[in-house]
Amino acid sequence: MIKRLTHIFVENFQGMSRVSIKDIAREVGVSAASVSLVLNEKDEGSRISKDLAKKIREKAKEMHYEPNNLARSLRTGYSNTIGLIVADISNVFFASLAFHIQEQAEKYGYSVIIANTNESTLKMEKMINVLKSKPVDGFIIVPTEHGDSYICDLLKRHTPVVLIDRFFPHIEISSVIVDNYNSSRKACEYLINNGCRRVGLIAYKSELQHTKDRKQGYIDAMKTHGIYDPSLVKEIDYSTFADDIAITIDSLMSKENRVDGMFFATNTLSMAGIKQLFEAGIQVPRDLKVCCFDKSEAFDFMDAKIPYILQPIREMGKAAVELVIEQIKQDTNVETANYKSVVEIPARLITPSPGNVSFSPSS
Amino acid sequence: MIKRLTHIFVENFQGMSRVSIKDIAREVGVSAASVSLVLNEKDEGSRISKDLAKKIREKAKEMHYEPNNLARSLRTGYSNTIGLIVADISNVFFASLAFHIQEQAEKYGYSVIIANTNESTLKMEKMINVLKSKPVDGFIIVPTEHGDSYICDLLKRHTPVVLIDRFFPHIEISSVIVDNYNSSRKACEYLINNGCRRVGLIAYKSELQHTKDRKQGYIDAMKTHGIYDPSLVKEIDYSTFADDIAITIDSLMSKENRVDGMFFATNTLSMAGIKQLFEAGIQVPRDLKVCCFDKSEAFDFMDAKIPYILQPIREMGKAAVELVIEQIKQDTNVETANYKSVVEIPARLITPSPGNVSFSPSS
DNA sequence: CTGAAAGCGCTTACAG
DNA sequence: CTGAAAGCGCTTACAG
Numbered sequence: 001m002i003k004r005l006t007h008i009f010v011e012n013f014q015g016m017s018r019v020s021i022k023d024i025a026r027e028v029g030v031s032a033a034s035v036s037l038v039l040n041e042k043d044e045g046s047r048i049s050k051d052l053a054k055k056i057r058e059k060a061k062e063m064h065y066e067p068n069n070l071a072r073s074l075r076t077g078y079s080n081t082i083g084l085i086v087a088d089i090s091n092v093f094f095a096s097l098a099f100h101i102q103e104q105a106e107k108y109g110y111s112v113i114i115a116n117t118n119e120s121t122l123k124m125e126k127m128i129n130v131l132k133s134k135p136v137d138g139f140i141i142v143p144t145e146h147g148d149s150y151i152c153d154l155l156k157r158h159t160p161v162v163l164i165d166r167f168f169p170h171i172e173i174s175s176v177i178v179d180n181y182n183s184s185r186k187a188c189e190y191l192i193n194n195g196c197r198r199v200g201l202i203a204y205k206s207e208l209q210h211t212k213d214r215k216q217g218y219i220d221a222m223k224t225h226g227i228y229d230p231s232l233v234k235e236i237d238y239s240t241f242a243d244d245i246a247i248t249i250d251s252l253m254s255k256e257n258r259v260d261g262m263f264f265a266t267n268t269l270s271m272a273g274i275k276q277l278f279e280a281g282i283q284v285p286r287d288l289k290v291c292c293f294d295k296s297e298a299f300d301f302m303d304a305k306i307p308y309i310l311q312p313i314r315e316m317g318k319a320a321v322e323l324v325i326e327q328i329k330q331d332t333n334v335e336t337a338n339y340k341s342v343v344e345i346p347a348r349l350i351t352p353s354p355g356n357v358s359f360s361p362s363s
Numbered sequence: 364m365i366k367r368l369t370h371i372f373v374e375n376f377q378g379m380s381r382v383s384i385k386d387i388a389r390e391v392g393v394s395a396a397s398v399s400l401v402l403n404e405k406d407e408g409s410r411i412s413k414d415l416a417k418k419i420r421e422k423a424k425e426m427h428y429e430p431n432n433l434a435r436s437l438r439t440g441y442s443n444t445i446g447l448i449v450a451d452i453s454n455v456f457f458a459s460l461a462f463h464i465q466e467q468a469e470k471y472g473y474s475v476i477i478a479n480t481n482e483s484t485l486k487m488e489k490m491i492n493v494l495k496s497k498p499v500d501g502f503i504i505v506p507t508e509h510g511d512s513y514i515c516d517l518l519k520r521h522t523p524v525v526l527i528d529r530f531f532p533h534i535e536i537s538s539v540i541v542d543n544y545n546s547s548r549k550a551c552e553y554l555i556n557n558g559c560r561r562v563g564l565i566a567y568k569s570e571l572q573h574t575k576d577r578k579q580g581y582i583d584a585m586k587t588h589g590i591y592d593p594s595l596v597k598e599i600d601y602s603t604f605a606d607d608i609a610i611t612i613d614s615l616m617s618k619e620n621r622v623d624g625m626f627f628a629t630n631t632l633s634m635a636g637i638k639q640l641f642e643a644g645i646q647v648p649r650d651l652k653v654c655c656f657d658k659s660e661a662f663d664f665m666d667a668k669i670p671y672i673l674q675p676i677r678e679m680g681k682a683a684v685e686l687v688i689e690q691i692k693q694d695t696n697v698e699t700a701n702y703k704s705v706v707e708i709p710a711r712l713i714t715p716s717p718g719n720v721s722f723s724p725s726s
Numbered sequence: 727c728t729g730a731a732a733g734c735g736c737t738t739a740c741a742g
Numbered sequence: 743c744t745g746a747a748a749g750c751g752c753t754t755a756c757a758g
Binding site (some may be wrong): 020021031032036037040042067068069070071072073074076209348 | 750751752753754
C-alpha cells in the first residue's frame with residue numbers, strides 16, 4: 001500500500017526537522033552532548049559556560065532546529081502524551097470533557113491524543129493498543145460496559161491509567177466520577193418535594209456502576225417516601241434507544257402507569273425523551289414534571305425551565321489529568337505506589353427557582 | 364516537574380513492550396534481522412523457510428511481543444498517524460467529522476490524533492508543532508481565520524496537509540469543502556420560491572472563504588430576484604455571538620426591517636437563533652420562514668420542519684483521508700507531485716416537502 | 727569543564 | 743538462505 005521509498009521519504013519526512021543535534025554541534029564546534037545539555041536546560045551545574053550555551057542556543061534557532069521527539073522518547077522512555085479514550089466523541093458531554101482534559105494537560109506540558117470507541121469494547125481494546133504503541137505515557141479512559149478485563153491487563157502492566165465518568169468497583173483503579181447516587185437521589189427528591197407521586201425513571205440498561213448508582217438513587221428516594229413502584233423503572237438498550245424511547249414514554253404516560261414526573265438518567269436520553277414528549281404534545285411541567293442528569297440543549301426550546309444535574313466537567317478533567325500524571329511520575333519501585341484513589345466530585349442540582357440547590361455530601 | 368528516574372521509569376514504561384525483537388531472536392536462535400523480516404511479512408522471497416517463519420511467529424506470540432512503533436518510526440521515517448486539527452471539538456459538526464475521519468483512516472491502517480484549536484490561530488500553530496513532533500505523517504486541518512501563513516509554512520516543508528470545511532483560495536493546497544456558494548444560493552431561492560421577499564442573512568463575520576461564499580450565494584439569489592437589501596445582511600462576531608444573536612434577531616424583526624425569511628449560515632448560529640426566536644415567541648413558519656446551513660438539534664423541538672443544507676460529512680472525511688494519504692505516499696522527488704486538488708462535494712437541501720431537493724452542479 | 731561512546735528497538739543494505 | 747553491522751536522533755553515565 002505504501003511505497004517504501006525510504007530514503008527519499010525520510011528526506012521529505014525529516015524536512016520537518018532535518019537539522020539534528022549533530023549538525024548544530026558541528027557548526028558550533030562542540031560535541032552533540034553539549035548541545036543536548038544546553039537545549040534541554042541541563043547546563044545548570046555550570047558545566048557549560050554561559051557564553052557557549054548562548055552560542056549554541058543561537059545557532060539552534062538560526063538553523064531552525066526542532067527536536068525529534070521520537071528519538072527523545074525512544075531514549076528517555078516517555079512521550080509526554082496522554083491517551084484519552086472516550087466512548088462517544090459526538091456526545092457533547094464527552095466532547096466537552098475532552099476539551100477540558102486537553103486544557104489541563106497542557107498546563108503540565110502534556111499533549112492529549114483522543115480516540116473514540118463508539119461504546120464498543122472491541123474498539124476500546126484496539127485503540128488502547130494503538131495509543132500504547134504511539135506511545136502514550138498514560139491513559140484517561142471512559143470505559144465501555146464490558147471493558148473491565150482489558151483495563152485489568154493495563155493495570156497488570158503498570159500502565160498509568162485513570163477511569164473517568166464510569167468506573168469498576170471491583171478493580172483497584174484510580175477513577176474520577178461524580179456522586180451519581182446522591183445526585184440522582186436529590187434530583188428525585190426534588191421532584192417529590194414538588195408534588196410528584198409517580199416518578200418514572202428512564203435509564204440505559206447497563207451493568208456499568210454509574211448507571212446502577214443513578215438508578216439506586218432514584219429507587220431509594222422513592223422508597224423513602226413510600227412511593228416506589230418498580231413498573232415505573234424503564235431501562236433502554238443503548239443501541240436501539242432512538243426507537244425505544246417513544247414506546248417507553250408512551251408506556252409511562254399510559255393510563256396504567258400515568259406518571260406525574262420523569263427522571264432521565266443521561267443527556268442523550270433526556271434529549272431524545274424531551275423531543276418525544278414534545279411530539280406527543282405533552283406540556284412540561286403542566287402535564288408532567290421532568291428532571292435530567294446533565295443539561296440538554298433541548299432545554300433551550302422549552303417554556304419550562306427544567307431542573308437538571310450539572311456535572312463539573314472541568315473539575316473532573318482536572319482531577320483525571322492530575323491523577324494520571326501522578327502515576328506517570330510515580331517511582332514504581334516504591335511499594336507505596338497508590339494506584340487507587342477514587343475521586344468523587346459532587347454535582348449540583350440546578351433548579352429554576354428559588355435558586356440553585358447545592359448537594360450536601362452523603363450522610 | 365518530572366522526576367527523571369530514567370532506568371526505573373523505562374522499566375515501567377517498557378512494561379508495555381518489554382520483549383524486543385532481540386529477545387525473540389535469542390530464544391529461537393536466529394538473528395534479529397530474520398525476526399524483523401518475518402514479523403513484518405517481508406519473508407515472501409522464500410528467504411526464510413516456512414517452518415522457521417512459523418516458529419518465529421509462534422515464539423513472538425508466546426512471549427507477548429509487541430512492536431515498539433517508536434523505534435520503527437525512527438527507523439522508517441513514518442508513523443502511520445494522521446493529525447487532525449479541528450476548530451471546535453465541542454461543535455457537533457466537527458465531532459462528527461472527527462468520527463468519520465477516524466473510521467476512514469482506520470481502513471488504510473492509519474490512526475488519527477485529534478487536537479483542538481478553539482478557533483485560535485495561536486493554538487493551531489502550537490498544536491501543529493505538537494503533532495508534528497509526535498510525529499504524524501500528515502495533517503487534516505480545519506484552519507482558523509488567520510492561519511493561512513502558518514499553513515504555508517507547512518507546505519514549504521512539504522508536509523502532507525489537507526484542509527477541510529474551510530480553505531484558502533490564495534494558497535495552492537488540497538482542500539475538501541462543500542459547494543458553499545451553490546448550497547447557500549439554492550437555500551435562499553427555496554425561501555424566495557416559497558413566498559419570501561425579505562430574507563435576512565445571519566452569518567459570522569469572517570474572512571474565511573466558505574463564509575464569504577455562503578454570503579455571496581445568498582446575495583446573488585436575492586439580486587437575481589431583484590430583492591437584495593444590504594441592511595438584511597447581519598454579520599456576527601464569533602466570540603460574542605451568544606450575546607449578539609438576540610440583538611441581531613430583534614433588529615431583523617423590527618418594524619424597519621421586518622423580514623419574512625431568515626437564513627442561518629452555520630449550525631451554531633441556527634441553534635442560537637432558533638432559541639432566540641422561540642424565546643421571542645415568534646412562530647416558525649407562520650411568522651417567519653427559516654432555512655439553515657447544517658441540521659440543528661433545535662429542529663427536533665419545533666412544530667415546523669425546517670429546511671436545511673445537509674453536508675455529506677462522511678464523504679468529506681473520506682476524501683480528506685484519501686488526499687492526505689496520497690500525499691504521504693507521494694514520491695516528492697517527482698516534480699509532478701500534485702499538492703493541489705480542491706474537492707468540492709455537493710451538499711443537499713433537505714426540505715419538508717414535497718421531497719428532498721437535490722442540488723445540481725453550478726452552471 | 728567536555729567529548730566519545732553506548733544504547734533505546736527497530737529495519738535494511740550488505741557481505742557472506 | 744542468513745547474520746553482523748550500521749544507523750535513525752537523542753540522552754546520559756563515564757572517562758578524561
